[in-house]
Amino acid sequence: MDLQALQYPIGKWTPKEQHTWEEIQESIAQLKTIPAQYKELTAGLSEEDLLKQYRKGSWTVRQVIHHVADIHVLYFVRFKHALTEINSEGVVSKIDAWANLEEAKNAPIEYSLTLLEGTHLRWTYLLEQMTEEDFQKGYYHPTRKMYLTLMDAVDVGVWHSKHHLAHIKIALGKAIDL
Template structure:
């Protein structure tokens, strides 16, 4: 249940077709998430997807924060030479009051607007720009933007899987 769609694996070859598929997945993520959570009760929103895991509410807020960070990393990589990005403590962010108390609607709105902008940016990238990188200090390596697109398409599917587990598990 920690990885309902399996852990992230990068294909051996990144093709333009794969990139376009991933961008489409990133584009559809906010609506898919909204469709799943819009009719959940407060109890369902506050149900963890697994023992020791985050609640649906925390997952939705995490997606907004994570995707904002990624969008900014794209902008940095496109305007600077292999900039060092700042990591953040996701688990600690998930324990903050906005994650625990706030309705999911503000984060759904963030995701909708953010993904609209992000997809326009992603679709504009040339093959050369897709190879631009940012330096990830925790991984101690330069991360190309094409690989980051793959990761965030997976990230959306990954967390949709978590929310679906909770939705199906509590709706009967």
Template structure:
């Protein structure tokens, strides 16, 4: 795919059976370490390089993943404890411009590690009927099933990881493969 905005392609919802969900949970559980590996050797100049013209910097991408996945975790918990809750959207671009988006990436990588450990444990222990629970997203107008939310955030992590690794490859920053 040649579109640097979508290096792994767009998210395409599907039907997710138990084996597919298990693979998606593993994907989410391992994202923090894969993202950590992708930025491990990047100095501040490289972390402050946009992954594309007009795009966020690598540092902002890492912080964005933490922001996004924190919001998603809360949305999942709301869907599990309330009947079809309406979730609160947020302005991702505005969040990415806040002062905490200039912190060292290790802050968000540590947060992601703990968050994904809890999130993966929650996903793993969901009973079968829970996967059909939903929340309403007012910005998109969509009703989102939890199995679709799992797939969407697994994709989201891979999507932003690919922003970082593709930039590193284009710039020749690293020859190391990220798991």
């Protein structure tokens, strides 16, 4: 695999011009399954497996799992900000710095799998309470340098989940199912 395919094994996220209500509901359904997919994929991994990388110089499997949990907490917070504040700006992090903290390099993955599960339960519960009008709200994403509607943000969340599931599969030598 070339570098681009290893960095973006399912392709880069691109915004859609519009989202149907059915697509939003499908994305919510997908988000509900994400924690179980991570848990299943990582069940029984050895310490050696958790140190594997999807490409030279990349994060380890352990770091990827902790990253996903961290960022999905931010996604949930971004939604709450966008729903309650005018001209909201997306909360961002220094993801490489976070991933290089000793905690992210060494904490048991069960901590982040539990965090991911709880975050997705709360996030999808929030999403199910939202109206079509709510999904038109959004926030400015300083890193992407663009305004994201909450419809776009749900799509990003699903993409991000699948993106890193693919990274873990590559690191573990498993097939990527697109």
